[in-house]
Amino acid sequence: MGRILIAEDEENIREVLLRALQALGHQVVSAADGDAAAELLSGREFDLVITDLRMPGRDGLALLDLVKENTHDTSVMLMTAYGSVENAVAAMKRGADDYLVKPFRLDELEVKVEKIFSERRLNEQNRLLVEQADAAFGRLVGASAAMQGVYRLIEQVALSDATVLITGETGTGKELVAHTLHNLSPQAQGPFITVHCAAYSQNLIESELFGHERGAFTGATAQRKGRLELADHGTLFLDELGEIPLEVQVKLLRFLESRTFERVGGNESLTVKVRVVAATHRDLPQMVGARTFREDLFWRLNVFPIALPPLRERGDDVLALARHFLEKKSQGRTLTLSRFAERLLREYPWPGNVRELQNIIERAVLLSPGDMLRVDAALARPAEETRLGEHNLPRILETVEKRLIREALAQCDGVQAQAAKLLGIQRSTLQYKLQKYDLDAPAGGRG
Ligand SMILES: Nc1ncnc2c1ncn2[C@@H]1O[C@H](COP(=O)(O)OP(=O)(O)OP(=O)(O)O)[C@@H](O)[C@H]1O
Ligand SMILES: [Mg+2]
Secondary structure: OOEEEEEOOOHHHHHHHHHHHHHOOOEEEEEOOHHHHHHHHHHOOOOEEEEEOOOOOOOHHHHHHHHHHHOOOOEEEEEEEOOOHHHHHHHHHOOOOEEEEEOOOHHHHHHHHHHHHHHHHHHHHHHHHHHHHHHHHHOOOOOOHHHHHHHHHHHHHHOOOOOEEEEOOOOOOHHHHHHHHHHHOOOOOOOEEEEEHHHOOHHHHHHHHHEEOOOOOOOOOOOEEOHHHHOOOEEEEEEOHHHOOHHHHHHHHHHHHHOEEOOEOOOOOEEOOEEEEEEEOOOHHHHHHOOOOOHHHHHHHOOEEEEOOOHHHOOOHHHHHHHHHHHHHOOOOOOEOOHHHHHHHHHOOOOOHHHHHHHHHHHHHHHOOOOEOOHHHHHOOOHHHOOEOOEOHHHHHHHHHHHHHHHHHHHOOOOHHHHHHHHOOOHHHHHHHHHHOOOOOOOOOOO
């Protein structure tokens, strides 16, 4: 039901329109000329304005202009006398939504009004869909070329029901992409069901996936629905797919081919409608070579592959992501990234990718008493955690050096000469290092 304003100088017509539209359940007010209508328009919002073209004072076109200038979602319908249809056409060009030629029948009016309201509902739905899409994509931070490619793939495949295989190192966002695919898909209102393939023994994963009948195995005291059944009309996310045992791979393949399966211990054939999204950090082709992953299953899953780039190949995304996590984790504090911190973030190889960055930022927030984010402190891990291959030697040494310099300065109340002595280096060397590492001398520190 909508809010309608009628502007019509002929009293009879005005009253008939008012009653007819009220009878349809709309909230209707009326004005006897253009100026009175303008007055009403300035005071409240309307969904639809139905106006006569020719009126004393401000005419229908002027009213149309006024509406279009001041609101962007009020619809306008013009009424015009038979013989002046050209005016109506001109009005449509100026933004009117529809027109009625007088004299018109009431059912004609009703149909046109209903059409305008159903278009409005559609537009509203579209707007919501676009907002949802923005929200779904909005969670994926990063504008690097590599990620643009990923976004394009997501857009291409989201609306189809094609099986998607997401690959990428640990922490690159595979699960987040799976959720995004679901949120953008036609089955977004349906369930999103995850199976963590690595978390179960072989027997258990079969019953997780396909469910079981009562008495199917020891301990199966009741019938249980599997995740496939739960995912009906939604998305089934097979996470860590590479870990699925060979015996179960056969059954999964059969399901993917026919969309039918039986519960463990049952013989009733069940059919479901699900979009399958799988993810793995493993090298599946290599597993196929080693015969630990079935080749036929691989091809069945690899219909639409999306490979997520490691964070170290995403350029400045690391800074955008760092700021994103900083905003989320800073709990109301305003912390900034120094140029030094930015450099550290850009240079670090991020073996744990986005998840590691998220953890580091969270840690850095806790380790930063001031308003500068201490990324260096968060990146410096205890020595036993620094494994070769993850860090290179200069970086490890640099980290240790910085920690010792800070400790020395703290012990000597920031007096650089004393700190240098404590460290066993020249004061000029200390000054050089402070500058190089962008370490601020503690407040109150003197030479
Ligand atoms: N582009 C991104 N923008 C914002 N947050 C992200 C992005 N990518 C990943 N994240 C966040 O990083 C964390 C790790 O992502 P996710 O769990 O999706 O990774 P994964 O590839 O599934 O890792 P694993 O292989 O270890 O399971 C999550 O908290 C996720 O929300
Ligand atoms: Mg994951």
